[in-house]
Amino acid sequence: MKQWIRWSGLTAFVVVAALLAVFFLFAAGPLMKWGIEYFGSRAAGAKVDAENVSLSFSPLGVRVDNLTVADAEKPMQNLLEFERADAQLAIGPLLLGKAIIEDLRVDGLKFSTARSVDGTLEQDAKEPVTEDNIENDKSQDSLLSGVELPTAEEILAREQLHTETAGKAFREAYAKHRGSVESTMESIPDGSALSRYENEIKALTSGRFESIEDFKARKAKLDELKKQFRNDKQAIAEARKAISEARSELALRLKELKAAPAWDMDSIRSKYQLTAEGAANLSALLFGSEAGEWAEQALYWYDKVQPYLDSGEEASEDVAYVREGSFIHFPTDNPWPDFLLRNAQLSASTVRGDLMIFVENVTHQPDVLGKPAHVVVNGAGLEDIEDLTLDAVLDHRKKPGTDTLTLSVKDWTVRSMKLGVAGAELQKAVAQVQGLAVVTEGNVNAQADMQFSQTEFSTQGKTTLARELGSALKGIRKFDVRAGARGKLTSPALEFGSDLDRQISAAFSQRMKARQNELEQKLSLAINQRLNEYLGGSAQDLQRLNEMDGSLSDKLDQLSSLGETKLEDYQAQKEREAKEKADRKEAELKAKRDAEKAELERKKKEAADKAREKLKNLF
Amino acid sequence: MLTMLAKLLKALNSESAPWQVALAFSMSLIVALTPMFSLHNLLVLLLAFVIRVNLSAFFLGVAAFSLLAMVIDPLSVQLGASLLAQPGLQDFWTELYQSDFWRMTAFNHTLVLGGLLLSLLAFIPVFVLSRLLIVMYRQRLLNWISRLKVVQVLKAGKFYNLYKSLAE
Numbered sequence: 009m010k011q012w013i014r015w016s017g018l019t020a021f022v023v024v025a026a027l028l029a030v031f032f033l034f035a036a037g038p039l040m041k042w043g044i045e046y047f048g049s050r051a052a053g054a055k056v057d058a059e060n061v062s063l064s065f066s067p068l069g070v071r072v073d074n075l076t077v078a079d080a081e082k083p084m085q086n087l088l089e090f091e092r093a094d095a096q097l098a099i100g101p102l103l104l105g106k107a108i109i110e111d112l113r114v115d116g117l118k119f120s121t122a123r124s125v126d127g128t129l130e131q132d133a134k135e136p137v138t139e140d141n142i143e144n145d146k147s148q149d150s151l152l153s154g155v156e157l158p159t160a161e162e163i164l165a166r167e168q169l170h171t172e173t174a175g176k177a178f179r180e181a182y183a184k185h186r187g188s189v190e191s192t193m194e195s196i197p198d199g200s201a202l203s204r205y206e207n208e209i210k211a212l213t214s215g216r217f218e219s220i221e222d223f224k225a226r227k228a229k230l231d232e233l234k235k236q237f238r239n240d241k242q243a244i245a246e247a248r249k250a251i252s253e254a255r256s257e258l259a260l261r262l263k264e265l266k267a268a269p270a271w272d273m274d275s276i277r278s279k280y281q282l283t284a285e286g287a288a289n290l291s292a293l294l295f296g297s298e299a300g301e302w303a304e305q306a307l308y309w310y311d312k313v314q315p316y317l318d319s320g321e322e323a324s325e326d327v328a329y330v331r332e333g334s335f336i337h338f339p340t341d342n343p344w345p346d347f348l349l350r351n352a353q354l355s356a357s358t359v360r361g362d363l364m365i366f367v368e369n370v371t372h373q374p375d376v377l378g379k380p381a382h383v384v385v386n387g388a389g390l391e392d393i394e395d396l397t398l399d400a401v402l403d404h405r406k407k408p409g410t411d412t413l414t415l416s417v418k419d420w421t422v423r424s425m426k427l428g429v430a431g432a433e434l435q436k437a438v439a440q441v442q443g444l445a446v447v448t449e450g451n452v453n454a455q456a457d458m459q460f461s462q463t464e465f466s467t468q469g470k471t472t473l474a475r476e477l478g479s480a481l482k483g484i485r486k487f488d489v490r491a492g493a494r495g496k497l498t499s500p501a502l503e504f505g506s507d508l509d510r511q512i513s514a515a516f517s518q519r520m521k522a523r524q525n526e527l528e529q530k531l532s533l534a535i536n537q538r539l540n541e542y543l544g545g546s547a548q549d550l551q552r553l554n555e556m557d558g559s560l561s562d563k564l565d566q567l568s569s570l571g572e573t574k575l576e577d578y579q580a581q582k583e584r585e586a587k588e589k590a591d592r593k594e595a596e597l598k599a600k601r602d603a604e605k606a607e608l609e610r611k612k613k614e615a616a617d618k619a620r621e622k623l624k625n626l627f
Numbered sequence: 628m629l630t631m632l633a634k635l636l637k638a639l640n641s642e643s644a645p646w647q648v649a650l651a652f653s654m655s656l657i658v659a660l661t662p663m664f665s666l667h668n669l670l671v672l673l674l675a676f677v678i679r680v681n682l683s684a685f686f687l688g689v690a691a692f693s694l695l696a697m698v699i700d701p702l703s704v705q706l707g708a709s710l711l712a713q714p715g716l717q718d719f720w721t722e723l724y725q726s727d728f729w730r731m732t733a734f735n736h737t738l739v740l741g742g743l744l745l746s747l748l749a750f751i752p753v754f755v756l757s758r759l760l761i762v763m764y765r766q767r768l769l770n771w772i773s774r775l776k777v778v779q780v781l782k783a784g785k786f787y788n789l790y791k792s793l794a795e
Binding site for chain 2: 020021104
């Protein structure tokens with residue numbers, strides 16, 4: 009037996025194991041700190057700092073002290089920070105590389121706290137994020153940007169106007185065709201050239217041929233002229249073609265340009281809800297901006313968490329037989345996904361008071377765990393809120409996943425909420441809120457009901473509207489608001505409805521209509537100004553093209569007529585002359601005969617007259 | 628690497644008993660054909676250190692059989708997957724799965740199960756065959772190899788000096 013056992017080997021094994029344990033005892037903390045900061049920063053897009061990370065062995069756990077996560081959009085602000093987090097890990101799964109956190113407790117969690125140092129990551133620090141940038145981004149991305157009524161200048165600066173696009177297209181088309189038309193027009197004969205052609209043709213075709221050589225010389229000249237005519241006609245045809253193309257395209261572009269302002273107005277009107285129905289929606293104005301901020305915050309956190317909730321693996325039976333192999337899972341009460349946060353309890357401090365957050369079963373392999381993730385936020389005795397409960401069930405066990413969020417707010421004391429019109433303000437009210445939101449495949453279907461009671465309104469304006477609104481609001485002691493969001497999670501269609509609308513809509517809609525008309529007039533004026541900039545001289549340009557085409561048509565007729573001129577040949581001229589001579593002789597003979605005949609007739613008549621005179625004298 | 632090769636040659640030539648080298652090869656087969664960081668490999672490593680097997684042969688065997696594993700692994704994965712999917716074994720696997728200890732062995736990993744099974748099946752044949760080859764090497768080939776010119780040239784080189792220094 010002695011020769012089989014190597015005691016030195018056993019000692020070496022024990023020593024190596026002990027050294028490894030010591031190494032992990034001292035190095036694991038810094039290594040984990042580095043890991044949290046490095047991978048956390050990459051995930052958050054901003055600096056993640058932990059003051060200290062330590063490892064404990066009994067029970068196996070990790071403790072993180074004073075962790076801060078900077079806000080990527082506001083580098084001088086923390087997205088969140090906490091004082092202390094204790095996590096208990098399961099040893100068995102850890103040996104298989106599976107991080108199962110049995111219990112996590114986070115104390116002193118705070119959101120949106122100020123930072124003393126810039127939280128921008130070094131590689132991202134190229135463009136400083138300013139407040140202006142943030143505001144600009146918000147104004148562009150805000151879910152509810154359509155609810156506010158921006159000025160005409162803001163809208164025109166923000167929108168890509170169809171008028172601009174059509175105007176640029178018209179200008180480009182004009183510039184393109186102008187060059188081609190001008191180049192073809194250069195080879196067209198002008199008026200003096202045509203007169204010269206006529207004179208030359210007249211000189212060639214008038215007078216008699218003196219000899220056969222004279223005839224040949226004239227014919228050669230005439231042929232040369234006809235060749236020139238053909239070339240000119242070809243040039244005219246090309247010019248007319250270029251003009252025709254230019255005219256048809258420019259006419260089309262002009263038609264589009266003239267129609268663009270109306271299209272822009274329709275588009276802006278629908279987008280910015282300048283319709284009477286949209287403008288009169290007092291509820292949207294009441295809660296629009298706040299609801300938008302809440303929705304954006306909720307979406308921000310949902311976007312961060314949601315990718316980690318989907319199972320990255322297909323079902324076990326579909327696993328390809330890859331070289332690395334894979335785990336096959338069997339039914340159990342205690343499944344081991346690669347990562348699991350089984351229980352977590354977070355105590356958070358907010359400006360309205362302390363919140364308790366309970367989290368269960370968070371994993372990226374919910375199909376392995378067989379349970380949905382569950383988050384409950386409780387706030388009792390908050391400032392202005394008696395009780396707040398938010399319950400979220402994130403069920404991604406099967407695709408598509410379904411996330412359900414339930415919200416309940418009890419006795420929320422609402423103070424100083426501006427109505428956004430005529431200085432009217434909801435000074436005080438007590439609200440009860442119940443909400444339900446379901447998100448599936450990136451689509452949200454949410455509904456919230458709010459009951460406001462013990463309402464007190466005030467108006468500060470001196471206008472007739474303010475007085476009317478004040479008197480209308482004075483009699484209102486309670487009202488309901490229903491808010492809904494449907495459609496794509498990133499751009500849902502929001503609906504607000506309230507019986508408050510009905511109560512004061514008459515007074516309110518009048519003011520909104522006036523504002524709408526004023527805004528539409530300004531918009532229309534500005535768009536038409538832009539249209540005129542593009543249209544300037546375009547009608548004259550088209551008229552000029554038409555005139556050019558008409559002039560070319562005349563020239564073409566003239567050249568065709570000139571080109572048809574023929575020169576008779578020398579033999580024909582001789583024959584014609586002989587015929588003319590014979591005709592002349594025959595005419596002379598005929599004239600002579602006619603004269604003789606007339607003389608004979610005259611003599612006959614005279615003889616008859618004389619005979620008749622003699623006969624009269626006889627009686 | 629040269630040191631390890633020299634040590635292996637030393638072991639092959641006379642220092643270690645044939646079973647020590649053969650057992651090292653057989654044990655290294657288990658480590659090579661299954662994922663390195665597994666509970667059973669920790670046990671194999673402990674045994675390799677405690678039992679008087681030739682450690683140079685063990686580590687060289689791990690390196691050599693790891694090359695072989697690159698070819699065999701897909702087969703191991705298929706074998707493991709088919710065993711874990713066997714309807715007749717489902718109750719057995721499910722029962723094992725309820726135990727933390729057995730789950731720590733990663734028995735439900737296709738490569739672990741398939742590779743372990745293949746290496747255990749090959750354990751005895753590899754042991755017997757390698758022991759036989761070592762004995763044959765020492766009886767017949769050692770003298771013949773020593774007489775080869777190429778070996779004599781090598782003996783004049785650095786590697787042989789290293790081998791000698793270890794042998795002394």
